[in-house]
Amino acid sequence: MKSMIHKTTFSLVQPPTMVLRLMALFGLLAMVAINGVYAQSDVEKGLKIAQMAREADRGFGNSVAELSMFIRNKQGQENMRSLRVKVLEVSGDGNKSLFIFDSPKDVKGTALLIHDHKEVESDQWLYLPALKRVKRISSSNRTGSFVGSEFAYEDLGSLEVEKYTYQWIRDEKCGSLDCTVTEFRPVEKGSGYTRQLVWHDKEAFRVWRIEYYDRKNEHLKTLANEGFEQYLGKYWRAKNSNMVNHVTGKSTELRWGEFQFQTNLNEREFTQTGLKRIR
């Protein structure tokens, strides 16, 4: 059995973006100013940012991309995994995703199918090619490491607005862009974090940086995204994501290949029958 990909909650759908809907934000800010309740305004502003970010990614249909994952320890030793990631957007529910492993060789052809949901835990099936077996697996391991990397399963979960409560913290420059810093607090119990600080740019709501604070509220990890590319004139995807664990000194870098959007992928690829066809 390959514990490597035993459990997951993912949809490496990256923090979304879109043409800025400044009008809406300005409208909200105006309302807030009239109310004059600052704490409340920060909560609403945070929620609005999360909604805008989610909205920016709607309508992509489906995507296919290759992913290389570099796992590095403190001494700089490196391990690589390569996989293919297919995502199908589902209207009214979480996305469906497929992760197909190409290397290391002992897990070649192993595939993970996830049906994400907005409110309840995701459904997950694992295909083990040596046994031709599809296994329904538990999706409770949200805090666990994904295939030995610094990414926990919950870090990779699709950004459903319902999963967190929000508070705007401040605005600041990130590189040449204007960013907002928002605090995300998980709604469900069982998260490994008390909170996350998320940097979105104001132009397209791309996520540039996330700081993760563990259950003791200590700064555990930082994610930095870079090399954003736009597809179909709308959808932004980072080429590189680097997650650094400040406690262990380990890090994991994701390098994405070219994304293809709105391919001929359909719902039938994301079933158990489809899973068994994967090579």
Added chain:
Amino acid sequence: MTKFRFIIWLVLVAISGTLHAEEYQDWSIETWGKVTFDSRIFQHDPAGREIDQAGSNQFSLTFEPTVYMENADGNSFTFSPYVLVDSLDNERTHVDVREAYFLTYGLIGESEWELRLGVDQVFWGVAESSNPVNIVNQTDLVVHPDGKTKLGQPMIQGTLTGDWGMFNLIVMPYHRPRTFAGPNGRLGLLVPVETSQNQIEYTSSSGRNNIDLAARYSNSLGSVDFGISLFDGTSRDPELRPQCKESSSEIDCITDPKKWTSFIQHYHLIKQMGLDVQITMGPFLGKAEWITREETRKNNNKSIYHASVIGGEYAIYGIFETDADLTMLAEWNHDTRGPTATTNLQNDLFLAGRYAFNDIMDTEITVAIVEDMDYSTRNLIVEFNRRLSDSFSLSAEVFSFLQEDQSDMQSRPIFQDEYVSLEISYGF
């Protein structure tokens, strides 16, 4: 080599079909596979057999390549031969076609149809210690005593998948007999099993060419995954009848194992209904499989029996504040035939713990105990797996009996076959 004639024919049909259907240039070809070196060190000499000390070390080399061809429409052809060369056992040295099938699929209304033609492997079931509902493929028992490795099965398989679930229909025109260790091998029975095709007896008048049918409906409803299956055809489990020295009478032969020289495999006709269910609730998985089987023998004698496995597993994630997971498994296997069952899991409790380190090398240790509830036999299995590099991985195993009940005729033949094995695989 008549036993491969049908398979080869199917392969050729599938290949020619594939090549005729489309322009050859449109097909992309990919190959991958695995080479495994395995060494087993046995603690004792085999029971009642004359093998010198050298027979206690068994080495084998396995080659499992796959050639995969696919065109833009998603039609594909998969070919996976299997070669095992063993240092001791001529029966364990064998060649098989694990897969050689053409696959095509498309939409029919809101549903999807899929057709697979050729030699294929189909797994049904949910449990870990045994899978009574898993009937399509024959067990390749010489590979490993856990019986999880299967022989390729020639078949025509159709699948319909929709929002209403999945329906699978399989027609199998050719029976594959089980593999058994030879006289010089280990992990065999009290006496060797005759494996040449003309020594195998079938209840069906068509012999191995009986047309077997299998069907399964399955669905996932929230946290419940279930399957209902039917099978009508020749059993995969042989009845083993002892052959004796010519001097002994028939009664003497059946009752006195000392007079046995070999076993003959008899494959009866069966009708089987199976049910498998898994409930997934957070870190707990509840699992059950159950079959009821009607067996028809040559004299038209019918008998009915049931077999089941029920249990579950519970995982503790991030145990001891580490990245590791501990999964505990408990499953109870039962077969109403009791001591005459063709399995040694006739009334056995399987208890196991799996510790997965979740490190980059995927290190994992599993410790399992199989406790016989009818006899005092207690079997211990320890497995260790770890990746060594991108291409190499290592696995080690201990197979041992903590308690041996000499009246347990189902496990007794392998009491002398306790071993430690070390396996190194190279993937390409």
